[in-house]
Amino acid sequence: MISLNRSSFLNKSGLAGSCSPFSGAQIRRTASVRVVALGSNGRAGERNASVLIENTLKEMREGSVIDDVDSKPTVGGGVQDVYGEDAATEEQFVTPWSLSVASGYSLLRNPHHNKGLAFTERERDAHFLRGLLPPTVASQELQVKKMMHNIRQYQLPLQKYMAMMDLQERNERLFYKLLIDNVEELLPIVYTPTVGEACQKYGSIFMRPQGLFISLKEKGKILEVLRNWPEKNIQVIVVTDGERILGLGDLGCQGMGIPVGKLSLYSALGGVRPSSCLPITIDVGTNNETLLNDEFYIGLRQRRATGQEYAELLHEFMTAVKQNYGEKVLIQFEDFANHNAFDLLAKYGTTHLVFNDDIQGTASVVLAGLVAALNLVGGTLADHRFLFLGAGEAGTGIAELIALELSKQTNAPLEETRKKIWLVDSKGLIVSSRKEALQHFKKPWAHEHEPIKELVDAVKDIKPTVLIGTSGVGRTFTKEVVEAMASINERPIILSLSNPTSQSECTAEEAYTWSQGRAIFASGSPFAPVEYDGKVFVPGQANNAYIFPGLGLGLIMSGAIRVHDDMLLAASEALAAQVSQENFAKGLIYPPFTNIRKISAHIAAKVAAKAYELGLATRLPQPKDLVKCAESCMYTPAYRNYR
Numbered sequence: 001m002i003s004l005n006r007s008s009f010l011n012k013s014g015l016a017g018s019c020s021p022f023s024g025a026q027i028r029r030t031a032s033v034r035v036v037a038l039g040s041n042g043r044a045g046e047r048n049a050s051v052l053i054e055n056t057l058k059e060m061r062e063g064s065v066i067d068d069v070d071s072k073p074t075v076g077g078g079v080q081d082v083y084g085e086d087a088a089t090e091e092q093f094v095t096p097w098s099l100s101v102a103s104g105y106s107l108l109r110n111p112h113h114n115k116g117l118a119f120t121e122r123e124r125d126a127h128f129l130r131g132l133l134p135p136t137v138a139s140q141e142l143q144v145k146k147m148m149h150n151i152r153q154y155q156l157p158l159q160k161y162m163a164m165m166d167l168q169e170r171n172e173r174l175f176y177k178l179l180i181d182n183v184e185e186l187l188p189i190v191y192t193p194t195v196g197e198a199c200q201k202y203g204s205i206f207m208r209p210q211g212l213f214i215s216l217k218e219k220g221k222i223l224e225v226l227r228n229w230p231e232k233n234i235q236v237i238v239v240t241d242g243e244r245i246l247g248l249g250d251l252g253c254q255g256m257g258i259p260v261g262k263l264s265l266y267s268a269l270g271g272v273r274p275s276s277c278l279p280i281t282i283d284v285g286t287n288n289e290t291l292l293n294d295e296f297y298i299g300l301r302q303r304r305a306t307g308q309e310y311a312e313l314l315h316e317f318m319t320a321v322k323q324n325y326g327e328k329v330l331i332q333f334e335d336f337a338n339h340n341a342f343d344l345l346a347k348y349g350t351t352h353l354v355f356n357d358d359i360q361g362t363a364s365v366v367l368a369g370l371v372a373a374l375n376l377v378g379g380t381l382a383d384h385r386f387l388f389l390g391a392g393e394a395g396t397g398i399a400e401l402i403a404l405e406l407s408k409q410t411n412a413p414l415e416e417t418r419k420k421i422w423l424v425d426s427k428g429l430i431v432s433s434r435k436e437a438l439q440h441f442k443k444p445w446a447h448e449h450e451p452i453k454e455l456v457d458a459v460k461d462i463k464p465t466v467l468i469g470t471s472g473v474g475r476t477f478t479k480e481v482v483e484a485m486a487s488i489n490e491r492p493i494i495l496s497l498s499n500p501t502s503q504s505e506c507t508a509e510e511a512y513t514w515s516q517g518r519a520i521f522a523s524g525s526p527f528a529p530v531e532y533d534g535k536v537f538v539p540g541q542a543n544n545a546y547i548f549p550g551l552g553l554g555l556i557m558s559g560a561i562r563v564h565d566d567m568l569l570a571a572s573e574a575l576a577a578q579v580s581q582e583n584f585a586k587g588l589i590y591p592p593f594t595n596i597r598k599i600s601a602h603i604a605a606k607v608a609a610k611a612y613e614l615g616l617a618t619r620l621p622q623p624k625d626l627v628k629c630a631e632s633c634m635y636t637p638a639y640r641n642y643r
């Protein structure tokens with residue numbers, strides 16, 4: 001006997017929260033598929049049932065079940081809850097979708113539906129699970145407690161990472177419950193710094209593939225590859241080509257850890273449903289000799305394709321994504337090398353819903369921190385002078401967003417406000433005499449000045465109030481540099497943004513010690529609190545993880561079709577507004593991650609409001625209360641009850 005256990009039994013309104021973009025007709029049609037399929041489930045109808053199921057699954061895969069139902073506009077953005085699983089409260093029932101042969105075995109092995117020991121007696125009866133589980137029925141809370149206990153036993157962060165990935169592949173809701181309820185503790189595991197180490201060792205620790213791998217071998221077939229992914233309703237893609245993974249450089253195909261990690265934050269921190277998230281790694285080879293010679297390397301064993309070959313593959317990818325998922329799928333570019341990142345953003349920014357997290361997400365989070373820091377140091381943004389070490393994606397991206405904000409605040413042209421911002425790269429201060437030889441994204445920062453080679457001399461000469469590290473090179477904010485900052489400023493603002501921890505320009509301890517406890521410090525990867533001179537200093541984490549989940553949610557829920565710089569400013573403003581007096585009192589310029597879902601809802605609301613204001617939102621009419629809308633859209637990982 002074959003049973004198709006897949007359906008959506010929704011709450012009465014059939015809405016995924018009060019803001020569902022979902023039409024009733026779609027929902028009825030989806031539900032009826034299940035009724036028909038189960039209706040043919042007797043022995044006599046077995047063959048017919050299996051044909052019907054095949055066809056139904058094929059239809060669902062191709063989207064016709066969901067898409068061709070209604071002449072009215074249907075999905076206008078929003079966080080789709082296609083099967084109503086998240087709309088259902090804990091009291092309401094859903095049916096888990098899984099194809100089984102008179103056994104719940106496949107249900108137990110389906111990470112979207114598996115609840116392990118939390119399957120109730122009733123569910124064990126209804127879903128052929130008897131005997132496949134030991135007799136105990138455990139609550140999700142108890143499972144969380146046990147998992148956290150187990151994870152804390154591991155000595156090495158990488159072991160914790162592997163345990164978390166294993167859980168994600170085994171029981172998705174439990175994974176997200178763990179992550180959401182223990183965000184401060186687990187963020188450094190599923191994200192920076194541990195994810196960096198995981199990418200470096202990805203081939204050796206590789207167990208089950210996560211995400212979609214698109215290599216040069218798939219040229220000409222990318223649309224087919226996308227269709228191999230089991231989920232049809234994708235709303236967010238994070239894509240990397242692995243060439244600049246954090247500050248660790250070219251990790252080729254092993255960069256997959258990054259899109260996987262970023263998207264788990266989309267769901268945990270931003271409430272975007274996991275089934276609508278798609279991690280992708282584009283493998284065009286690697287120039288990393290160590291990996292090319294590593295017998296466990298999982299990617300193409302060739303040097304990187306460049307030029308036309310690269311551009312063609314990327315273009316096929318971008319075209320296929322739009323063709324398969326439509327205009328409103330968000331594509332987040334992540335950890336591309338400078339030479340491709342700026343070009344891809346410029347090329348596809350006008351035709352696709354794209355943003356580059358390293359250029360724009362990082363810029364937004366840093367601007368938020370600087371605006372918040374004004375509460376501690378006083379003055380306006382225009383009263384400050386900014387010096388960067390590192391003039392790549394993050395450096396020039398942040399610089400440009402600061403200049404844009406300054407221009408809006410002071411009505412001065414961008415060319416003028418840029419002059420308050422100075423950048424140092426590996427060859428020294430970026431000045432006009434170097435202009436000809438500079439890469440295009442550095443040219444706007446080539447101001448009139450004598451050449452200066454060393455950072456410390458640039459600090460002494462420019463006298464910045466804010467020093468920002470985006471170099472990808474660890475320990476470059478030396479004692480001399482920090483002391484110079486502290487001799488110029490009562491409260492020097494020092495941001496060491498490079499990731500992971502090994503690449504941070506200085507440690508929290510160094511920043512506080514060398515500035516005699518006067519620095520306002522934040523870093524890209526987390527540092528533990530530091531005790532100095534009998535006082536405890538809590539460093540902030542200036543990481544784009546504050547921004548992209550809320551930004552993405554705002555784009556999706558408004559049905560935005562393009563990302564605009566003003567949305568990044570809106571996100572930044574929303575984040576800065578979430579820093580409380582209590583945080584300031586501790587010297588913090590970012591709120592703690594514990595409240596991140598609330599923060600993301602506020603960011604999403606501001607971003608969506610901006611999308612409506614700019615005429616870039618397609619989900620109409622505009623919901624009245626965007627914060628409520630964002631909150632009601634959010635995925636929650638509590639188990640659903642199965643009928």
Ligand SMILES: O=C([O-])CC(=O)C(=O)O
Nearest residue numbers: 192246247358499543544
């Ligand atoms: O992933 C992170 O932690 C922040 C980021 O985008 C990067 O460093 O490339």
Ligand SMILES: [Mg+2]
Nearest residue numbers: 334335357358
């Ligand atoms: Mg990145």
